[in-house]
Amino acid sequence: MKDFFDISIIWKKVNQKLSEKEANELQDWARNSLVRKNYAEKTYSYFKTGPKIKTSDINVAKAKRKVSFLIFTKPKITKAYKVVAVFVSVISIVFVLHQINRDNLIAESTVKIEPGKAKATIVLSDGSRHYLDEENPQELNEKGTVILNSGNKLDYKTEHTSDLLHAERLQSRYNTIKIPRGGEFFLSLSDGTKVWLNSETTITYPLQFGEKERKVQLIGEAYFEVEHNPDKPFKVEIEGQVIEVLGTTFNVKAYADESKTSTTLVNGSVRIELGEEQENVVITPGFQCEVNRMNKSYTVSQVDVRSVTAWKExxxxxxxxxxxxxxxxxxxxxxxxxxxxxxxxxxxxxxxxxxxxxxxxxxxxxxxxxxxxxxxxxxxxxxxx
Amino acid sequence: MKIEEKILLNEIRKKNKDVFNFLFEQYYPALVKFSEIYLHHLPECEDVVQSFFISFWTGAENININTSIKSYFYTSIKNLCLNRIRDLKVQDKYEILYIESLVNTNNIEMILDSDIFDSINAALEALPQQMSEIFCQKYFEGKHLKEIAKELNVSEGTVKTQLHRARTKLREKLRETTNLNFIL
Incomplete structure (x- = not known):
């Protein structure tokens, strides 16, 4: 480091006095070099007046984008590149064979796996089944209730009846909608509550809700937007649990082949009754309650609601x-x-x-x-x- | 290194992007400002800090931190900057650039409550006596760093709440992205 110039000499020039020897050192170093001269001046000015870069000059978001682009995407490219390079240079024949095999494999499978679409089967109270999909819009009529089927959505239009006997009859009649694997459907109930139904889901509900409560039964996954009605709580029954709500938006996932059920609240409030011997769980928006089917133990945790309800979007x-x-x-x-x-x-x-x-x-x-x-x-x- | 910092480094090794983003957001502007004294040119400063973060991410397996993440960041940036100006044949014999920049770009409380304190203090003590005195007069009303630390430690100032806030934020971030709740 002998012929290196010690920067503290510039500091001394600002804050103290330079000895003759130090002044010479500075001169010698900066002589014949514009870059060094410039650097000496900038350093001098920094010691004298402090930093010039302000926080507002720095665009963190832009920098982050740049860095993220480089590190989060680059390794993959290089990795894939390396793999290809190895294939091409060392065992290119194997690579070609591999490709051919793959092509064969794709050609072999005749049944294509495709994304799901709107489809469902409705079972009316008389046991008759109707297949619903986008090619078959139709209007179903049951006991004076018009069920509009526009192919991807069912709409219940119930005339409000003053005939108590008739109302009672409607309340005791149930419809069931079954969504197969690879299907989804939208349902608008007689009280205005909206239900999005995901694949492999079954929901049962009365043609008209009773006086005291609105109750539906569910297996599978559904997203509910419940019409507010403080006099008639809305209840979703899933195996061994009753989810009770007022006006609220939430997602229920209760598949028979999964060990846990989960209720995620978007807004409003929800109470989950786990059965006689267990205390009820109340959750607030942004939280999810997961219940273990076997022993009814539960956990409540904060979740990203968007990722839970993304399927509906x-x-x-x-x-x-x-x-x-x-x-x-x-x-x-x-x-x-x-x-x-x-x-x-x-x-x-x-x-x-x-x-x-x-x-x-x-x-x-x-x-x-x-x-x-x-x-x-x-x-x-x-x-x- | 504190346990939460070990977890942090581990998360980086496990390629936890959220923790990386958190650290980047927390330190990027401060480190850019810190590097000004060495490079005097904003794009150059940003480039040094960005390169540093990239190698921090990609080479995390081989990083060994004995002090704190913060002082590791500052020391690394210091060395990278000095490397960049190697051709000018300058050296920072007394670490005067290092302490000037730290004192100029951080508030005194933040310095006093971190490992940075030890390194500044060591550098101040290594300065020739006259320089050290001038420095203290300029920045610390003639007092030495240790005296200030002592004074500030007695009073529970904004320092602690500020640091507490940063730590809480960090914990939340970790909780969101890891299963390490029980440690924190």
């Missing part, structure tokens, strides 16, 4: 979900079955957003790009390796 948001959870959710919408060949793959975690209209192959490709697993599709079964 036409997309899926996964936030650090395991591959298994993700496949389970997707399998209902795309209607496929899946097997894991390898247990550690089950627990791989993913975050991201997918459109419900995305082609299934594209989704698999996106997940495969992580290079952590391979998918094999045979008919409607997906093997994950």
């Amino acid at each position: 036409g997309y899926y948001m996964f936030d650090d979900a395991t591959l298994e959870e993700m496949m389970l959710t997707l399998s209902r919408w795309y209607d496929f079955t899946f097997n894991f060949k390898n247990d550690h793959v089950r627990q791989l975690r993913f975050s991201g957003k997918l459109k419900r209209t995305d082609r299934f192959e594209d989704i698999l490709t996106i997940i495969e790009n992580t290079n952590e697993m391979k998918f094999k599709v045979k008919e409607k079964n997906v093997i994950i390796d």
Whole structure:
């Protein structure tokens, strides 16, 4: 460091007095170099008047975007690039064979896995079944109640009747809607409550609600926007639980093949009755109550409501979900079955957003790009390796 | 290193983007301002800090921090800046750039409540006596850093609430993105 110039000499020039030796050192260093001269001046001015950069000069968001772009996307590209490079240079023949095999594989499967769409079956109180989908808009009529079916939505228009006997009859008549795998449907109940129904879901409700309460039964997943009526609480019955609300918006997920049920509140308030021996749980907006089916133990936690209700808006948001959870959710919408060949793959975690209209192959490709697993599709079964 | 900082570094190693974004937002502007004294040019300053964060993310496995994340950040930026001006053949023998910049871009309370305090104090003590006195007069009303620390520690000032707020925010962030609630 002998021929290095000590910057504290400039500091001394500002704050103290320079000795002759130091003054010479400064001169020698800056002589014949514009860059050094310039640097000396800037340093001098900093010591004299302080920093010039203000916080408002710094665009953190822009910097973050730049850095995120570089680090969150770059490794993937290089990784994929490397893989391709290896294939091409070392075992290019294998790569070609691999490609051919893949093409064969796709050609082999004749049944295509496709995104779901609006479809449902309604069972009327007389036991008759009607298939509902977008190609078959129709008007159903039951006991004076008009059920408008516009293909993706059912609308109940009940004339308010003063005939008590007739009203009682309506209250004891139930309709059931079944949404198959790969289906979704929208329902507007006689009280104005709106219900979005997800795949593999069954809901049962009376043609007209009783005097004291409004009660529906649910298996599967639904998003409710309940019409406010303080005199008649709205109740959703899921296996072993009653969810009671006033006017409120919430999502219920209660699939028979999942070990937990979950209720997520968007706004309003909700009370969950877990049965005789358990205390009731009250949750507030932004919170989710998960109940273990087996022992009725529950947890309440804060969640990102948007990711829970994203399905209703036409997309899926996964936030650090395991591959298994993700496949389970997707399998209902795309209607496929899946097997894991390898247990550690089950627990791989993913975050991201997918459109419900995305082609299934594209989704698999996106997940495969992580290079952590391979998918094999045979008919409607997906093997994950 | 404190336990929560260890968790933080671990989260970075586990590629937790939220923790990275949090640290970036917390430190980016301060580090850019800190680097001004070495580089005197905003784009250059931003570039140094951005490059630093990129290598912090990609090389997190090999990072060993003995002090605190904050002082690790400042020391790293200092070294990167000095590397950039190597061609000018300058050296910061007494770390005068380092202390001037820290004192100019941080408020005194923040300095006193971190590992930065030790490094500034050490640098001040290494200064020739006259320089050290001038420095203290200029910035600390003639008092030495240790005396100020002592005074401030007695009074529960805004420092603690400020730091507390930052820590609470951090904890929330970690809670959102990890399963480490029980430690924090």
